[in-house]
Amino acid sequence: MNRHRFGGWKPTRRPAQSLERARFRYARHKSIPGQGIARQDSEESNIKRAANKILVVDDEPDVERLVRQRMRREIRGGQYEFVFAGNGIEALEQLREHQDIDMVLSDINMPEMDGLTLLQQIPSVDPNVRSVVVSAYGDMKNIRTAMNRGAFDFVTKPIDFDDLRITITRTLETIELWRSALESRDKLVVLESELSLANRMQQSILPTSFPETDRYQVFASMEAARDVGGDFYDLLPMEGGRIGLAVADVSGKGIPAAMFMMSSRTLLRGAAIGQSDPSNILREVNQLLCENNDTAMFVTLFLAVFDPATGELIYANGGHNPPVLYRNDGTSSLLPTTDGIALGIFPDISFRENSITLEAGDSAILYSDGVTEAENDEGEQFELDRLYEVFAEAPPGDARTATADVLEAVKVFADGAPQFDDITCLILWRGGGSA
Amino acid sequence: MVNVTTERIDDVLSADVDGRIDGSNVVQFEEAVRNAIEDSDRAVIMNFEKLVYISSAGLRAILLTAKSLQNRDAKLLLCSLSDRIREVFEISGFDKILPIHPSKAEALDSLDR
Numbered sequence: 001m002n003r004h005r006f007g008g009w010k011p012t013r014r015p016a017q018s019l020e021r022a023r024f025r026y027a028r029h030k031s032i033p034g035q036g037i038a039r040q041d042s043e044e045s046n047i048k049r050a051a052n053k054i055l056v057v058d059d060e061p062d063v064e065r066l067v068r069q070r071m072r073r074e075i076r077g078g079q080y081e082f083v084f085a086g087n088g089i090e091a092l093e094q095l096r097e098h099q100d101i102d103m104v105l106s107d108i109n110m111p112e113m114d115g116l117t118l119l120q121q122i123p124s125v126d127p128n129v130r131s132v133v134v135s136a137y138g139d140m141k142n143i144r145t146a147m148n149r150g151a152f153d154f155v156t157k158p159i160d161f162d163d164l165r166i167t168i169t170r171t172l173e174t175i176e177l178w179r180s181a182l183e184s185r186d187k188l189v190v191l192e193s194e195l196s197l198a199n200r201m202q203q204s205i206l207p208t209s210f211p212e213t214d215r216y217q218v219f220a221s222m223e224a225a226r227d228v229g230g231d232f233y234d235l236l237p238m239e240g241g242r243i244g245l246a247v248a249d250v251s252g253k254g255i256p257a258a259m260f261m262m263s264s265r266t267l268l269r270g271a272a273i274g275q276s277d278p279s280n281i282l283r284e285v286n287q288l289l290c291e292n293n294d295t296a297m298f299v300t301l302f303l304a305v306f307d308p309a310t311g312e313l314i315y316a317n318g319g320h321n322p323p324v325l326y327r328n329d330g331t332s333s334l335l336p337t338t339d340g341i342a343l344g345i346f347p348d349i350s351f352r353e354n355s356i357t358l359e360a361g362d363s364a365i366l367y368s369d370g371v372t373e374a375e376n377d378e379g380e381q382f383e384l385d386r387l388y389e390v391f392a393e394a395p396p397g398d399a400r401t402a403t404a405d406v407l408e409a410v411k412v413f414a415d416g417a418p419q420f421d422d423i424t425c426l427i428l429w430r431g432g433g434s435a
Numbered sequence: 436m437v438n439v440t441t442e443r444i445d446d447v448l449s450a451d452v453d454g455r456i457d458g459s460n461v462v463q464f465e466e467a468v469r470n471a472i473e474d475s476d477r478a479v480i481m482n483f484e485k486l487v488y489i490s491s492a493g494l495r496a497i498l499l500t501a502k503s504l505q506n507r508d509a510k511l512l513l514c515s516l517s518d519r520i521r522e523v524f525e526i527s528g529f530d531k532i533l534p535i536h537p538s539k540a541e542a543l544d545s546l547d548r
Contacts, residue, residue, distance in 0.1 A: 251491035253458045296499045300491070300527055319527040341528030345498060369491075420458065421490070 051081040052172050053098060057091040057106035057118065058084075058134070070161045080168070088113025088121065095125045103152075103171050104131040105164075108142050116142065119149040128178065130171050134159065198228045198258040205265060207235045211243065212400065214433020216308045218245065219399035220426035221407060223370075223419075230257030230299070231368045231422035232265050236272045241308060244272055244281075247320065247366040247426050248301040251342075256297065264289065264299045264343070278303040278316035279351040282343065286318065286351075289344035298344040302366055304428075311358040311430050316351040318343040321369055324387060326395045328361030332388050335364065360432035363396045365406065370421035374410045377417045382410055399429040436460065439467040447546060448476045449539060453485040456493030465496045472500075477509050480542045484515035489523055501533060510534070514542040 056067055064084045074080040083098055085091040087110040095101055104122065108115035115133055122129055130152040135143050137156040146154060152171055155164055202224060210218045220233045230250025238244055246268060250261040264285065271284040282303055289299065302323060304315035315323075315335065319342030322334045338352040358364065365387070374382040390409045396402030406425045437454040448471060456464050472479060479500065489497075501511040514536040516524065524530040536542035 249491060251495040252461075253492065296495055296502060298491075298495065298498070319529075321526055339528065339531070341531055342494075345528075345532065 050100075051075075051078050052102045052168075053081045053083065053100050054168065055083050055085060055091060055094055055098070055101045055104045055106075057086075057088065057104060057110070057115065059086050059107065059110040061086075063107075074165075087111055088115065088118035091118050092121055092125055095122065095129065099126070101126070101129060102175055103168070104129055105134065105155075105168075106131060107134050108136075108139075108146065116145055116149060119146060119151055123150065128175070128182075130175050132167055132171055194255065195228055198255050199224050202228060202230075202232070202258055202261065205262070206232060210235070210399070212398075213308075214431045216306070216431060217399035217429045218243070218426065219403045220247075220366075220424070221403050222422055222424040223407065225253070225370070225420050225422050226418060228255065228258050229253050229370070229422035230261040231370060231424040232261055233366070233424055233426045234265060234268060236269065238272065238276045238305060240276075242276060242305055243308070244276070244278075244303060244305050245366060245426060245428060246301060246303045247323075247368060247424055248299050249320065249368045249370075249422070249424070250299045251297050253420075256295070260295075260297045260299065260344075264301070268301070268303075276305050277353065278305055278314055279353045282316050282318050282340070282351045283349070286343040286349060287347055290347040293344050296345075298342040300342045304364070304366070306358075306428060308430075311362075312355055313358055313364060313428070314353055314355040316340060316353045318351065321367060321372065323367070324365045324384070325356065326363045326365065326391055328359060328395055330391075330395055332391065332395075334384075358428070358430040360430055361395060363399070363402065363427055363429040365396075365402075366426040366428070367406070368422060368424040370419065370423035371406065371410055371425060373421060374414050374419055374423060375417055376414050382413050386413060396427065396429055398431075399427040402427045402429065437464050437467075439464065439471070441471040443473075443476075444543065446475055446477045447543065448472055448479045449482060450479060451482045451485065455488035456486065456496065457488065457490040458492045461490075461492045461496050464493070465499065468496075468500055472504075474507070478512060478546050479504060479509070480512045480514055480539060482515050482539050483513055483517070483520055486517070486520055489520060491527075494523070494527060494529060497529070497533070510546075512536060512542045512545065514539050 056063060067082055068075065071080060075082065083094050083101065085094045089112050091104065091106065106115040106118055119131055122131060131150065133146040133151045133154045135154055135156055143154050152174065153167055155167055206222055218235060222231050222233060230252065232248050234246045236244030236246065248264060250257045250264060267285045267288045271281045275281060282301065300320035301318040302315065302320035304313050306313050317338045317340040319340055322337055324332055325335050326332045335356065336354050338354045340351045341349060372382055372384055372387060386409065390405055403425050407423065410423060437452065437456050437460045440451045442449050450468060450471060504511050512534050515538055516535060524535065534545065536545060
């Protein structure tokens with residue numbers, strides 16, 4: 001039956017930190033304690049599992065012999081391993097010595113340090129150990145004190161070993177549940193911190209200073225969704241005082257979207273060095289994104305190049321929502337389409353360009369579908385019509401206020417409903433000034 | 436919520452997609468489609484008549500399906516898109532990548548030529 005195989009595991013290292021230590025312990029307790037006997041006869045009997053280690057604290061010298069004798073089956077079977085201490089002081093030493101102790105079974109009246117004091121001390125050595133006290137029959141006062149000091153359970157003298165077995169099993173089961181809860185929590189904490197890091201990285205690469213002159217203004221904002229999305233915007237200085245304006249949205253969410261967004265943005269910046277044709281830049285970014293893109297991720301990207309001197313806006317579109325144009329006379333429309341496929345899907349494709357001229361007081365609103373597809377609690381979407389309505393009374397007077405107006409309108413519409421997509425808005429406004 | 440109901444018309448798999456495909460159920464959608472497709476299928480027709488919403492994660496799942504079919508010379512066809520869904524496909528340019536038909540019958544006809 002190979003019973004000896006169950007006992008032999010010994011820790012090879014002893015991490016000092018209690019969190020480290022707690023993690024290290026999870027690894028030992030893959031199975032629920034107390035099922036060891038049943039399992040020994042099953043097919044799983046070849047799986048090595050560590051014995052649960054129990055510290056018995058009692059000043060009666062006979063206790064060690066008694067426990068070893070009455071629990072011999074469990075000890076031989078590798079189910080339990082016992083260590084002993086004669087009082088509270090020794091018990092704490094043992095706890096420090098054997099960092100893999102799962103539970104403490106302690107007498108109350110002992111010299112040097114009694115069981116009740118020991119209970120108070122244990123959490124500072126190992127907060128995850130559970131304690132069971134052994135008291136005289138009917139000694140409710142001490143039992144109450146022990147429970148108040150964190151004892152998990154109690155047994156009474158003279159010890160009924162069948163009852164003790166049940167108590168031990170139950171205690172170990174609770175410890176196991178506690179540990180797996182801790183483990184899940186740790187994993188969750190790691191995941192959440194990674195997500196929030198991705199979120200911050202996403203925010204931190206976005207430009208935060210904008211040209212705001214009498215001649216023209218740009219302002220942009222991205223509100224990240226609860227799950228990390230993949231929106232970004234960018235401002236690309238170009239020769240001749242021109243400026244490239246980009247809004248993009250990566251497919252999907254979470255860490256993969258954030259990573260793809262990072263590389264898209266880097267490739268965009270690279271492609272915009274030394275050339276200023278939106279179509280050529282998109283073509284190059286697409287080409288690079290298509291290389292080794294087995295994951296079929298893609299990014300929709302609208303890119304416009306604005307010349308403040310003439311008001312000319314040349315643009316190309318890689319499958320992104322077409323921007324809205326507000327004329328100074330209060331009319332609004334979508335920018336004439338150029339078609340274009342999202343980037344990262346097909347190599348070797350070209351993008352059509354179009355151009356319009358912005359007059360003083362005109363503006364262009366670039367956005368992601370997080371704006372038009374923002375949802376309220378009724379499941380309605382914000383949609384393009386509501387975007388038009390934001391400036392139905394008066395066209396935007398400056399880029400910063402206009403951006404805030406759009407985001408505010410989305411917020412009011414959503415009315416607190418959680419948004420699952422990043423909400424990005426970039427506004428270009430041409431003023432009448434000459435500098 | 437997304438429901439995929441499939442039937443096989445000779446060596447063509449027809450999949451009626453009902454509900455919405457977004458980040459919360461895209462894995463479920465991908466699995467349902469992948470499990471339904473057999474190696475002998477020479478085409479898959481996705482009927483989007485009852486599809487009410489598709490996010491970019493959903494588009495990616497469609498793209499992955501199309502790519503894996505293409506790898507073995509099979510095709511993905513879409514049919515019966517509502518105006519709203521059609522708009523999503525047009526804006527992203529996916530209407531230029533994937534054949535879109537007004538009805539399932541027309542999608543089937545296009546294969547028989």
